[in-house]
Amino acid sequence: MDERPPQSVRVWDLPVRVFHWLLVVLMTTSVVTGLVGGNAMVWHMRSGYAILALVLFRIVWGLVGSTTARFASFLYSPGRVFAFAKDLFLHRPAHYPGHNPLGGWMVLVLLLAVLFQVGSGLFANDDISTEGPLYRYISKNLSDKLTGWHKLNIKILFGLVALHVVAVIYHWLGRGENLVQAMFTGIRAWPSGAPVIALRFSSLWLALGLFVAAAIAVWLLVSQPVSQPI
Amino acid sequence: MKNFVKFGTALALAAGMSTIAYAQIKPEDAIRARQSIMRVNAINFGPVSAMAQEKIPFNKDIFVANALRLESVWAMNPTRFFVPGSDKPVAGARIAAFTDANGEIWSQPEKFKAAYDKETQEIGKLAAAARSGDEKAMKAAAGDVGKACKACHDDFQVKK
Numbered sequence: 001m002d003e004r005p006p007q008s009v010r011v012w013d014l015p016v017r018v019f020h021w022l023l024v025v026l027m028t029t030s031v032v033t034g035l036v037g038g039n040a041m042v043w044h045m046r047s048g049y050a051i052l053a054l055v056l057f058r059i060v061w062g063l064v065g066s067t068t069a070r071f072a073s074f075l076y077s078p079g080r081v082f083a084f085a086k087d088l089f090l091h092r093p094a095h096y097p098g099h100n101p102l103g104g105w106m107v108l109v110l111l112l113a114v115l116f117q118v119g120s121g122l123f124a125n126d127d128i129s130t131e132g133p134l135y136r137y138i139s140k141n142l143s144d145k146l147t148g149w150h151k152l153n154i155k156i157l158f159g160l161v162a163l164h165v166v167a168v169i170y171h172w173l174g175r176g177e178n179l180v181q182a183m184f185t186g187i188r189a190w191p192s193g194a195p196v197i198a199l200r201f202s203s204l205w206l207a208l209g210l211f212v213a214a215a216i217a218v219w220l221l222v223s224q225p226v227s228q229p230i
Numbered sequence: 231m232k233n234f235v236k237f238g239t240a241l242a243l244a245a246g247m248s249t250i251a252y253a254q255i256k257p258e259d260a261i262r263a264r265q266s267i268m269r270v271n272a273i274n275f276g277p278v279s280a281m282a283q284e285k286i287p288f289n290k291d292i293f294v295a296n297a298l299r300l301e302s303v304w305a306m307n308p309t310r311f312f313v314p315g316s317d318k319p320v321a322g323a324r325i326a327a328f329t330d331a332n333g334e335i336w337s338q339p340e341k342f343k344a345a346y347d348k349e350t351q352e353i354g355k356l357a358a359a360a361r362s363g364d365e366k367a368m369k370a371a372a373g374d375v376g377k378a379c380k381a382c383h384d385d386f387q388v389k390k
Binding site for chain 1: 272275276277278279280281282283284285286289292296330369370372373374375376377379380381383387389390
């Protein structure tokens with residue numbers, strides 16, 4: 001074990017941090033409005049559109065963003081995942097500036113699950129007065145099926161989020177790594193003995209441009225004509 | 231006199247038969263009846279709810295017309311048509327080939343009635359708000375109707 005004081009390393013860029021905490025807020029909004037129903041459903045839909053824009057942005061940022069945001073940097077081979085799991089199990093030190101090999105795959109699974117949740121919601125109907133903006137393009141039968149999956153997948157998401165939080169608590173209490181603080185500040189403690197890996201950070205203007213593009217794409221997708229009341 | 235008795239008997243018989251006919255409504259007709267009522271409810275609630283959520287511009291006349299029609303259609307009481315034997319579609323039936331009714335409608339009749347009464351109360355409030363002409367009250371009441379719809383669906387519709 002290294003006895004020298006740890007140094008600080010910037011690991012998360014601003015877009016990744018804003019994405020993460022906005023997603024927390026919006027997913028909470030979606031769950032609450034979905035459970036409340038009634039007039040809150042209009043906010044359930046808006047919250048879903050915002051999540052879709054965020055996730056689309058995050059996927060593109062995973063291709064062109066900063067080093068620690070890129071899928072290519074945090075999706076490790078099965079061998080590396082297994083080796084890391086072994087390190088955890090044997091309480092051996094293992095330092096990764098960004099997502100570790102287990103966490104990286106978890107990020108992909110979470111993103112896909114959230115994408116499926118908003119994607120199914122676009123086609124869902126509640127047999128009351130709320131229909132997703134793309135409901136008009138599919139049969140009621142298929143919409144009912146997707147609505148069922150929307151309701152099933154939220155339970156899967158609850159499980160995944162719980163696992164995510166438990167893992168963060170484990171890293172904090174079991175391994176002394178405060179990942180929550182790092183996700184707020186972008187900076188995490190780095191043992192001075194561990195090798196420093198060069199990280200590249202992408203332009204914030206690029207991030208802003210990509211997010212605006214994602215938001216416009218979602219807006220075009222969900223702006224469907226409404227039928228005239230009689 | 232004889233004719234009068236004959237007529238009276240026929241009348242009594244007809245009345246009796248019609249009661250029997252109602253009590254013995256075919257499951258497929260019962261399923262179709264309740265689904266028809268619910269569909270028309272949804273047609274009337276759609277614009278009301280969309281205006282309440284400001285998805286479409288508020289139009290008082292259309293709101294009031296739909297809210298009052300909803301009250302009338304709901305007064306037909308769709309819960310009367312959850313008759314025994316209508317928990318599943320009739321095998322091979324061309325009409326009413328599906329039902330989303332959950333078995334708890336029959337196993338928990340009191341809870342089902344409470345859900346129906348709650349909706350009746352909320353729809354009554356919506357109609358009252360519509361008659362009062364208070365836009366804010368109308369919109370809020372529409373939200374409460376939607377919540378009562380959801381509460382009953384959550385408990386008594388099959389999981390899709």
